[in-house]
Amino acid sequence: xxxxxxxxxxxxxxxxxxxxxxxxxxxxxxxxxxxxxxxxxxxxxxxxxxxxxxxxxxxxxxxxxxxxxxxxxxxxxxxxxxxxxxxxxxxxxxxxxxxxxxxxxxxxxxxxxxxxxxxxxxxxxxxxxxxxxxxxxxxxxxxxxxxxxxxxxxxxxxxxxxxxxxxxxxxxxxxxxxxxxxxxxxxxxxxxxxxxxxxxxxxxxxxxxxxxxxxxxxxxxxxxxxxxxxxxxxxxxxxxxxxxxxxxxxxxxxxxxxxxxxxxxxxxxxxxxxxxxxxxxxxxxxxxxxxxxxxxxxxxxxxxxxxxxxxxxxxxxxxxxxxxxxxxxxxxxxxxxxxxxxxxxxxxxxxxxxxxxxxxxxxxxxxxxxxxxxxxxxxxxx
Amino acid sequence: xxxxxxxxxxxxxxxxxxxxxxxxxxxxxxxxxxxxxxxxxxxxxxxxxxxxxxxxxxxxxxxxxxxxxxxxxxxxxxxxxxxxxxxxxxxxxxxxxxxxxxxxxxxxxxxxxxxxxxxxxxxxxxxxxxxxxxxxxxxxxxxxxxxxxxxxxxxxxxxxxxxxxxxxxxxxxxxxxxxxxxxxxxxxxxxxxxxxxxxxxxxxxxx
Amino acid sequence: xxxxxxxxxxxxxxxxxxxxxxxxxxxxxxxxxxxxxxxxxxxxxxxxxxxxxxxxxxxxxxxxxxxxxxxxxxxxxxxxxxxxxxxxxxxxxxxxxxxxxxxxxxxxxxxxxxxxxxxxxxxxxxxxxxxxxxxxxxxxxxxxxxxxxxxxxxxxxxxxxxxxxxxxxxxxxxxxxxxxxxxxxxxxxxxxxxxxxxxxxxxxxxxxxxxxxxxxxxxxxxxxxxxxxxxxxxxxxxxxxxxxxxxxxxxxxxxxxxxxxxxxxxxxxxxxxxxxx
Ligand SMILES: Cc1ncc(C[n+]2csc(CCOP(=O)(O)OP(=O)(O)O)c2C)c(N)n1
Ligand code: SF4
Ligand SMILES: [Mg+2]
Numbered sequence: 001x002x003x004x005x006x007x008x009x010x011x012x013x014x015x016x017x018x019x020x021x022x023x024x025x026x027x028x029x030x031x032x033x034x035x036x037x038x039x040x041x042x043x044x045x046x047x048x049x050x051x052x053x054x055x056x057x058x059x060x061x062x063x064x065x066x067x068x069x070x071x072x073x074x075x076x077x078x079x080x081x082x083x084x085x086x087x088x089x090x091x092x093x094x095x096x097x098x099x100x101x102x103x104x105x106x107x108x109x110x111x112x113x114x115x116x117x118x119x120x121x122x123x124x125x126x127x128x129x130x131x132x133x134x135x136x137x138x139x140x141x142x143x144x145x146x147x148x149x150x151x152x153x154x155x156x157x158x159x160x161x162x163x164x165x166x167x168x169x170x171x172x173x174x175x176x177x178x179x180x181x182x183x184x185x186x187x188x189x190x191x192x193x194x195x196x197x198x199x200x201x202x203x204x205x206x207x208x209x210x211x212x213x214x215x216x217x218x219x220x221x222x223x224x225x226x227x228x229x230x231x232x233x234x235x236x237x238x239x240x241x242x243x244x245x246x247x248x249x250x251x252x253x254x255x256x257x258x259x260x261x262x263x264x265x266x267x268x269x270x271x272x273x274x275x276x277x278x279x280x281x282x283x284x285x286x287x288x289x290x291x292x293x294x295x296x297x298x299x300x301x302x303x304x305x306x307x308x309x310x311x312x313x314x315x316x317x318x319x320x321x322x323x324x325x326x327x328x329x330x331x332x333x334x335x336x337x338x339x340x341x342x343x344x345x346x347x348x349x350x351x352x353x354x355x356x357x358x359x360x361x362x363x364x365x366x367x368x369x370x371x372x373x374x375x376x377x378x379x380x381x382x
Numbered sequence: 383x384x385x386x387x388x389x390x391x392x393x394x395x396x397x398x399x400x401x402x403x404x405x406x407x408x409x410x411x412x413x414x415x416x417x418x419x420x421x422x423x424x425x426x427x428x429x430x431x432x433x434x435x436x437x438x439x440x441x442x443x444x445x446x447x448x449x450x451x452x453x454x455x456x457x458x459x460x461x462x463x464x465x466x467x468x469x470x471x472x473x474x475x476x477x478x479x480x481x482x483x484x485x486x487x488x489x490x491x492x493x494x495x496x497x498x499x500x501x502x503x504x505x506x507x508x509x510x511x512x513x514x515x516x517x518x519x520x521x522x523x524x525x526x527x528x529x530x531x532x533x534x535x536x537x538x539x540x541x542x543x544x545x546x547x548x549x550x551x552x553x554x555x556x557x558x559x560x561x562x563x564x565x566x567x568x569x570x571x572x573x574x575x576x577x578x579x580x581x582x583x584x585x586x587x588x589x
Numbered sequence: 590x591x592x593x594x595x596x597x598x599x600x601x602x603x604x605x606x607x608x609x610x611x612x613x614x615x616x617x618x619x620x621x622x623x624x625x626x627x628x629x630x631x632x633x634x635x636x637x638x639x640x641x642x643x644x645x646x647x648x649x650x651x652x653x654x655x656x657x658x659x660x661x662x663x664x665x666x667x668x669x670x671x672x673x674x675x676x677x678x679x680x681x682x683x684x685x686x687x688x689x690x691x692x693x694x695x696x697x698x699x700x701x702x703x704x705x706x707x708x709x710x711x712x713x714x715x716x717x718x719x720x721x722x723x724x725x726x727x728x729x730x731x732x733x734x735x736x737x738x739x740x741x742x743x744x745x746x747x748x749x750x751x752x753x754x755x756x757x758x759x760x761x762x763x764x765x766x767x768x769x770x771x772x773x774x775x776x777x778x779x780x781x782x783x784x785x786x787x788x789x790x791x792x793x794x795x796x797x798x799x800x801x802x803x804x805x806x807x808x809x810x811x812x813x814x815x816x817x818x819x820x821x822x823x824x825x826x827x828x829x830x831x832x833x834x835x836x837x838x839x840x841x842x843x844x845x846x847x848x849x850x851x852x853x854x855x856x857x858x859x860x861x862x863x864x865x866x
Contacts, residue, residue, distance in 0.1 A: 014409070064701040068665070075669035079677045181426070185425065186425035187449075227677075228673060229639070230636075233635060237660035
């Protein structure tokens, strides 16, 4: 009998970074969007407003603010949906309390922050990368978090899929940090056939409800998750809780719960920390960059090579947990590390920490709402 | 799809007034070059306050290799549909770049070496719809881009427009293309001349 | 009495470590009892009931009942409830909040939930004080009253929760008290069965933080006060006017049939998907 091979259906689009995020979300199985409009992230919301009502059970809702958007998205996540929201700096600030809540109750969820200049209303339509440390430490309380970034439009799609996969796999909010340049550039992208992409979903319990311990430790450190309404009547709370999900203040239970939250991310650093190397094999000067600045850095490295300088580029796709091994390696091999970023030094602080004084770290910082150009980076390399 | 010709970063700026449909033009042009021809293309545009106050701008970078830096730095082609746009962006043109203006609106170009067609007037009088100025410019630009196939450009344009306005825009595109062919001469020749002489004199460049 | 006690026990979580956090005489427990009786009387399966709670003493009740329970953040319970209802409209979503929760920090969410008419029931347990944090004034503390942060008497006017929810467009608005338990069962039952957004404000005494500071000798005095100072709205000649004697009207203030947001949304979705086929 002849095997019928299904023809793969890929779509080519000429799309904005923001539109690619929405495509990635839909590909990953996102069926719930709650948000509040803010430049330069709004196109994500607008695409979702057009698409979700046309998908079986797809839900789109515009909430009264970003606090509410996060609340609704977490509620939907607890009810079994793959949920997301997107915003920019001021809205991201409002979301912080609920990001912590999502960490605590282990609600899978994707939050996109298209960074613009700040503080405050700042430069609504200009790029910046100023929320990097806020993404890591913005919510109160000690917590681990996954923060990803993307530097071109195709990556916007791919990293959104990755963000959903990580969220589901590790039961955690995942933050995707973009900047205005990436979000507002149009490029050709290929939307893969759903069959070509690995899509992960949360693990649901297999034991009967009366045996189910909603926050029990597992080998992966990630407990199974029962959607609200599935017959497992669990209690979800932002208070520190025991394995049953009930509030506890017992030091031993609190310690177990907190350490598991960290461990479930810590022990998968190898899976989570993503960075791309370009011309790094024999590099003597390394540029460490992320987001749209990585594109400028790419050109700068090319130009430096043309002039005989042994330059290389490490593009960080995962910002947190900080890809320490990849950065550490180059601090051993290169005499200079250049860190260009559109802030006053939020990632270079991490690079310097890992470098521990070994080699020279040169920073390029721009906070004038302009993208760092290839020639600025080239100058620092040469 | 024919194999794309080798191009190493060709930068286009489409500039003028709000309402001239420049952002749409950027998207249509970019889409035709990226999806229709298979080039690498990045398209960016002015946003926010920059996009208010009457001015508007869209940038397109075309290359046969992946594009690292997505914005424009040195323009190969500047399309200016208003005197303000012409004056503010003229100095970003490469020495060998080409300036294309709307002669209805730009009466005094900052150089003697430029190409022009009365787009506004043509859209109004020959097409009977001033809104078609952007697709008419697309026709003229298609002629100027030696790596663009007019048939592919037209097909892509039509595929991207809603049925209601497809026909009138196809007509505008054809008119822009025809007038450019008639008035500017062979595209290869224009670029060769620009390469040889520097399309505008060095003295004009304000650094 | 024994059967009522049995009933309550059928709905409490037995694997949860008791005792509960409520003080003796607190009205919140009475509201919980009323909620359980209402759900039972309506014959709703526990699996279909979601109790979403804010932060405050009132919010603590979620943990004790054997429904799907979500203890959220201060003031934002309605936003979670909205997400849950839109994600799974088959669920009966009930949101328990304190007066500070619903009206002070969460006032914006309350008026928007009312405006969108999302199919959620909001129980606002109004004890006119921040109980949990130790007796500071809330936006429902009566003018002139004493609290930890208004030691010389509150200067601000209190919100009228019923008036505010009506004005914001809620399609079912009622007020009861934890003294009038039988009436409260009825109010909560009809609120739960109401299709769109329903609000039940419940005057619920806090002897510990409000009573002591405001000349109530004990909890019993507070319940007596509720009995003496409330009036059934249906007995008023002019139900739209506040009684001149200062008594608080209780009962149903609005009950209109309007499809909830989720109904309208999925209706639109069916239409759009039909067109697309
Ligand atoms: C964002 C935030 N601010 C403040 C608090 C502290 N807090 C906890 S409960 C509460 C007030 C509770 O009052 P109310 O909502 O009336 O509930 P009650 O305890 O009276 O039932 C406050 C201010 C908090 N948990 N979160
Ligand atoms: S402090 Fe007040 S509201 Fe809180 S449990 Fe005690 S009596 Fe009830
Ligand atoms: Mg209170």
